[in-house]
Amino acid sequence: MRLTVIGSTALDSIETPFGKKEDILGGSATYASLSASFFVPVNIISVVGTDFPKKYIRMFKKRDINTSGLEVKERRTFRWKAKYNYDLSYAETLGTELNVFEGFRPVIPPKVSPKDNLLLANIDPHLQSFIFHQIKPAGLVACDTMNLWIEHSKKELLKLLKKVDLFLLNDAEARQLSGENNLFEAARYIADKGTKMIVIKKGEHGALFFSKGLGFIVPAYLLETINDPTGAGDTFAGGMLGYLSSRRKITDRVLRKALVYGSIMASFAVERFSADGLLKTKSKDIKNRYEHFEKLTRF
């Protein structure tokens, strides 16, 4: 089954203790689409400016990411500037330029079928909601978010939660959204809003899956080198949804494996700046790391 991914495509300027890069490829749709494309063909729905390097669009196409929904507008590409200190779990936003995303209301291309699974990667919930209603999805719908939208668009986000099957967010966001410190309570709050399945991502500490209570605890793959945590959560969501879309039936076992694949894909993403970690990854690397992860966690 194909996966449709909506979200941001960006040029990021990132500083971590391990380096500083300007105008590098970023955005939630970028990371999620690249991650998912290892498992299934992807449709990306997003927008870039005329300053967005053409080589990235060619790269998407080469990776079976359909770009008919990637609009190119006569303005600058969305930009995000951020800094991480040694605690790589938190990004300090230094600047956001919406640019092409201001008032962006995409036309859904014919290639996107309502039957495809849908990942509403992190972007303004108003836009997630608009696209949701344009597509009228019949497949599995997953939604990701971030602290900014919980702060400024909580109402819209909560409305959307009633309509999605799977909601992904990190531990700090789960606490922020629910007002609960305990993650069981936070998951209960979200489930009460209507989402059946919830993934709480804990960065370098793995992730928790809730569906009528806690169902699965997945640790993170421990890395020797982390250069840039940007996009880890988007990559997790893309890997998870990509794997789910590659299976005929979503069973308990398939869901568990999907979370492990999400964790594995995120581990590749953070090893290098921008999407370079994902772009260097081969299918064989994923298989090897998955098998190593099995060895590291079984008892």
Place this chain on the structure above:
Amino acid sequence: MRLTVIGSTALDSIETPFGKKEDILGGSATYASLSASFFVPVNIISVVGTDFPKKYIRMFKKRDINTSGLEVKERRTFRWKAKYNYDLSYAETLGTELNVFEGFRPVIPPKVSPKDNLLLANIDPHLQSFIFHQIKPAGLVACDTMNLWIEHSKKELLKLLKKVDLFLLNDAEARQLSGENNLFEAARYIADKGTKMIVIKKGEHGALFFSKGLGFIVPAYLLETINDPTGAGDTFAGGMLGYLSSRRKITDRVLRKALVYGSIMASFAVERFSADGLLKTKSKDIKNRYEHFEKLTRF
């Protein structure tokens, strides 16, 4: 096989966001012995003052913890006062009274055989070292520590590390001891000092086991309620060593299961203040939680 546990026996005054208790049962040897006693008979080697409630000594005896090495001296019991905020991973020490531990040099009782496994639970490395040389252990030797000793008795601790088979410490302590931020590097530093097996405990995020590189990642059992994290690490060490001592042979599989039991035992300890969580636990609870943990982590 029996397990000998040396460490502190204390009266703690603890404040967490969930309550405040004074002069409650604590100490590394207390938590570790109680935890291990679910798996094997234990010898405790420690010291208390005449103000130490007799009911605790009776309780130890009832749980097959041999107290012939628990000296009672004409002074006050060791006291520790600490406070936790919502980040339960860090205890702020408000006061320490060594009392009976000043100059404590125990006589090893005949009941303690060099053949027993030995857990040098968290206490001054000079004392750990003294007892190590008194016992001349022939079994498995494990050692735990804390930030205070890394700061003030690093040289003595490093000398001891050459002689122990298994070293347990938490992530912050591993970074402090090694001067390395990355936990792989930290484990390599410790292995270079001579300890073959290393457990880096990550509190609510589980633990890592290293033996010639990373061998096992164990998540923590997620809890609905945590009241007092005091003794979690000691309980982990006691559970792990208790389980290892209950097995005839230490295989890779047994080591992995031992870490899971450590994690499970710690989960009981932190649910209540003092050792109340462990004291309320039945063998059946451990079996149930272990099975639940298997369900929560397999994929």
